[in-house]
Amino acid sequence: MKLFLKRTLLFVLITMFVLFLSSLLYSHLKTKYLANKNLHLKPGTHILLLGDSHAETAFNDSIILHSQNIAFHAEHYLFTYFKLKKLLEANPTIDKVVLSFGPHNISQGADITIFSESRNSRSFARYFMLLDSEGVDDTYSPSQNWRTNYLKWKLGIPFQLKLEAKLIYKTIFSKPVSINDFPFNGEFYASSKHSFKKVNATIQAHYYKNNILLKESDLAIKYLYKIINLTKAKGVKLYLVNTPLHELYTNNIPDYFRKAYKKETNRIKNNYPEVIYLDFSELKIDDSKFGDYHHLNKMGAIKLSQRLKKYLRNE
Amino acid sequence: MKFTSFEFIIFFLSVFFLYWFVFKKSLRKQNLLLLAASYFFYGYWDYRFLSLIFISSFIDFFIGKRLAIEKSKSNRKILLALSLIANLGMLGVFKYYNFFSASFAEMWHSIFGKELGFVTLKIVLPVGISFYTFQTLSYTIDVYRKKLDPTKNFVSFFAYVSFFPQLVAGPIERAINLLPQFERPREFSYHKSVDGLRQILWGFFKKVVIADNVGTYVDQFFNKPDSFTGSELVLGAVYFAFQIYCDFSGYSDIAIGTARIFGFDLMKNFNFPYFSRDIGEFWRRWHISLSTWFRDYLYIPLGGSKVKTKMRLFFNVMAIFVVSGLWHGANWTFIVWGFLNAVLFLPSILMGKNRRNLNTIGEGKRYPAINEVAGMVSTFILTTILWIFFRANTVSAAWHYLINIFDSSLFTIPSKLGGIPMIVLLLFMEWRARTHNHALETVNSNRIIRWSGYISLILLIIVFSGEDKVFIYFQF
Numbered sequence: 001m002k003l004f005l006k007r008t009l010l011f012v013l014i015t016m017f018v019l020f021l022s023s024l025l026y027s028h029l030k031t032k033y034l035a036n037k038n039l040h041l042k043p044g045t046h047i048l049l050l051g052d053s054h055a056e057t058a059f060n061d062s063i064i065l066h067s068q069n070i071a072f073h074a075e076h077y078l079f080t081y082f083k084l085k086k087l088l089e090a091n092p093t094i095d096k097v098v099l100s101f102g103p104h105n106i107s108q109g110a111d112i113t114i115f116s117e118s119r120n121s122r123s124f125a126r127y128f129m130l131l132d133s134e135g136v137d138d139t140y141s142p143s144q145n146w147r148t149n150y151l152k153w154k155l156g157i158p159f160q161l162k163l164e165a166k167l168i169y170k171t172i173f174s175k176p177v178s179i180n181d182f183p184f185n186g187e188f189y190a191s192s193k194h195s196f197k198k199v200n201a202t203i204q205a206h207y208y209k210n211n212i213l214l215k216e217s218d219l220a221i222k223y224l225y226k227i228i229n230l231t232k233a234k235g236v237k238l239y240l241v242n243t244p245l246h247e248l249y250t251n252n253i254p255d256y257f258r259k260a261y262k263k264e265t266n267r268i269k270n271n272y273p274e275v276i277y278l279d280f281s282e283l284k285i286d287d288s289k290f291g292d293y294h295h296l297n298k299m300g301a302i303k304l305s306q307r308l309k310k311y312l313r314n315e
Numbered sequence: 316m317k318f319t320s321f322e323f324i325i326f327f328l329s330v331f332f333l334y335w336f337v338f339k340k341s342l343r344k345q346n347l348l349l350l351a352a353s354y355f356f357y358g359y360w361d362y363r364f365l366s367l368i369f370i371s372s373f374i375d376f377f378i379g380k381r382l383a384i385e386k387s388k389s390n391r392k393i394l395l396a397l398s399l400i401a402n403l404g405m406l407g408v409f410k411y412y413n414f415f416s417a418s419f420a421e422m423w424h425s426i427f428g429k430e431l432g433f434v435t436l437k438i439v440l441p442v443g444i445s446f447y448t449f450q451t452l453s454y455t456i457d458v459y460r461k462k463l464d465p466t467k468n469f470v471s472f473f474a475y476v477s478f479f480p481q482l483v484a485g486p487i488e489r490a491i492n493l494l495p496q497f498e499r500p501r502e503f504s505y506h507k508s509v510d511g512l513r514q515i516l517w518g519f520f521k522k523v524v525i526a527d528n529v530g531t532y533v534d535q536f537f538n539k540p541d542s543f544t545g546s547e548l549v550l551g552a553v554y555f556a557f558q559i560y561c562d563f564s565g566y567s568d569i570a571i572g573t574a575r576i577f578g579f580d581l582m583k584n585f586n587f588p589y590f591s592r593d594i595g596e597f598w599r600r601w602h603i604s605l606s607t608w609f610r611d612y613l614y615i616p617l618g619g620s621k622v623k624t625k626m627r628l629f630f631n632v633m634a635i636f637v638v639s640g641l642w643h644g645a646n647w648t649f650i651v652w653g654f655l656n657a658v659l660f661l662p663s664i665l666m667g668k669n670r671r672n673l674n675t676i677g678e679g680k681r682y683p684a685i686n687e688v689a690g691m692v693s694t695f696i697l698t699t700i701l702w703i704f705f706r707a708n709t710v711s712a713a714w715h716y717l718i719n720i721f722d723s724s725l726f727t728i729p730s731k732l733g734g735i736p737m738i739v740l741l742l743f744m745e746w747r748a749r750t751h752n753h754a755l756e757t758v759n760s761n762r763i764i765r766w767s768g769y770i771s772l773i774l775l776i777i778v779f780s781g782e783d784k785v786f787i788y789f790q791f
Contacts, residue, residue: 001335001503001505003505004503004505004508004509007509008512011766011769014766014770015769015770015773018770018774019774019777022774122531144317144319144320144321147321148780152777152780157777157778
């Protein structure tokens with residue numbers, strides 16, 4: 001027994017030492033790859049397009065001049081805030097930010113990517129490198145995955161290699177890192193989908209849990225205002241865009257969320273007159289231009305992006 | 316309590332300390348500690364589950380004692396029947412009632428066009444109920460068959476039924492193997508404990524690095540098969556084959572390793588099944604504790620392969636595979652999976668060729684023969700196709716998945732190849748150790764190399780952790 005304990009202890013100590021060294025090395029690599037120069041947008045870009053899948057499928061950055069779409073599907077405003085903060089820091093030329101903003105963004109349904117057992121680890125791993133202590137605390141959920149990820153974040157241990165491998169590899173071998181190597185950045189997705197199957201399933205996912213109507217997400221609203229304040233502080237013009245929605249989807253949005261959304265938009269208009277709110281949710285768009293009930297496909301994206309381009313040019 | 320939780324680390328260290336330092340001199344106290352620890356471990360999920368395992372153990376303990384003194388054949392049969400009814404009854408109610416009542420109501424509706432006012436029960440399936448039910452049944456059946464003397468020790472028996480390392484996902488231990496180990500003093504063995512730790516490490520690697528990570532891909536492939544190409548769906552099926560293997564055998568490795576540290580020897584549950592050259596060999600190497608349970612308590616009592624007609628043999632094989640499928644879960648997918656396995660297995664047993672490959676592939680040689688490789692690859696392909704039925708939510712979803720594989724996109728390069736490097740590492744390690752108990756049993760004699768290997772595995776486990784998924788077999 002003595003020998004067993006002695007050797008086990010020795011092994012544990014050596015392992016902890018190796019872990020400590022790896023953690024130091026990793027922190028060094030992370031600081032290097034997160035350098036502002038690696039997060040530069042395309043040359044000439046001064047409009048940043050952000051948000052979740054609504055922005056990802058609707059804002060075609062090859063149409064909207066001087067813009068770059070880095071939206072990522074199912075992105076919560078908490079993550080958008082930290083992403084924006086980092087990108088504004090790395091790209092002082094940005095003067096306009098276009099953010100998708102629909103009723104589903106302020107529903108607790110949006111919190112699923114942060115708190116659900118099956119998805120939180122994936123989103124945490126994608127954005128952890130941007131988060132500060134407050135951000136990490138706000139993602140708290142009483143799950144094994146959160147605790148593991150929290151410890152890894154705190155102790156500086158590499159996250160999911162499949163997401164970070166490219167960045168680590170390029171940093172070690174001094175290869176140029178591009179903005180698209182970062183796991184939290186998306187791009188315009190030219191969807192060729194056209195499928196109208198289950199509007200009810202979408203409504204349920206956005207506004208209900210087990211058939212019970214959800215409430216507004218305090219967290220999403222908190223970070224929406226943090227985004228507004230951040231852009232204000234940086235002197236960047238913020239455009240909140242409600243992208244086109246199919247009338248079957250719009251008609252099925254629960255009244256509670258219609259009112260909550262209206263309340264929030266009014267609050268923004270009253271308290272932040274510099275923020276521009278653009279509502280395209282009822283824009284007349286053929287069915288053929290929708291990917292599904294709440295996303296545009298590439299045809300729809302052309303139409304919306306042309307409208308947006310015109311609007312931004314006139315601003 | 317899951318093996319992959321922080322709570323388990325604290326739990327394990329506490330039990331280890333008390334077991335080997337505080338209660339070292341008293342076998343009874345050690346067993347009491349294991350019993351209390353096992354009930355705590357199980358109750359950590361839901362304390363209500365404890366009543367079921369207690370009732371099951373209580374009934375079988377007293378039936379076992381009664382069987383020892385009962386001379387009348389008919390009374391002995393009644394006692395055995397009581398044990399079977401009680402145990403299988405509980406399993407039936409908690410696991411199968413809703414499935415059978417819903418299936419019956421559906422059939423009634425399709426035949427007579429009328430809805431049946433069936434009541435489905437709002438019950439939670441107790442974790443691991445199929446495992447401990449089979450374990451405790453093996454005791455009564457063996458006592459009934461006079462292969463085993465019943466124990467008079469209440470604590471030993473209850474600890475045997477609830478022994479925490481293998482309580483919720485096996486190996487399903489026979490009383491004949493495990494119960495006597497509770498009744499004799501156990502000594503700490505350095506070599507056994509070190510090997511136990513190695514096996515635990517390998518189990519964690521399989522679970523955390525491979526099963527949980529390829530599992531995230533598998534979920535995507537199986538949830539939306541329409542969104543992927545044929546080649547990606549093939550990759551999804553291959554990933555699931557490794558997910559289910561690494562998840563389940565990983566658990567068994569952790570269970571066996573943990574038990575060894577406490578001085579117990581559990582049976583081998585997986586013997587590198589994907590290196591099998593035919594389906595018969597696969598089933599001798601996959602979930603061995605369940606296959607042999609069905610062989611000894613169902614197949615042989617039905618007459619096994621020593622029956623007069625081929626029709627009867629056909630029936631026996633079908634019975635064992637379909638029941639084995641049903642054991643996995645109350646869903647038609649499992650029944651179809653069992654049935655299809657029987658279909659694959661039948662030709663070899665009907666031709667008397669099911670025991671051709673009793674040795675290990677490439678045994679004593681560095682490389683296997685070409686025909687062995689062909690057998691291994693074809694067996695893997697067939698089992699992987701059948702896993703689709705196991706993984707899908709419904710039989711039609713499985714069929715839909717299979718159909719979607721076969722189009723022109725089958726020959727494109729798939730995305731989501733991130734799980735492949737770790738699978739290659741797994742296969743390399745297991746191939747080297749295929750004649751041993753687990754992949755880390757054959758270790759380099761140089762301690763620096765050996766420890767570097769272990770530390771690398773630990774680093775991989777840490778880096779890949781955080782996508783924790785519940786062990787698949789807990790639901791069975």
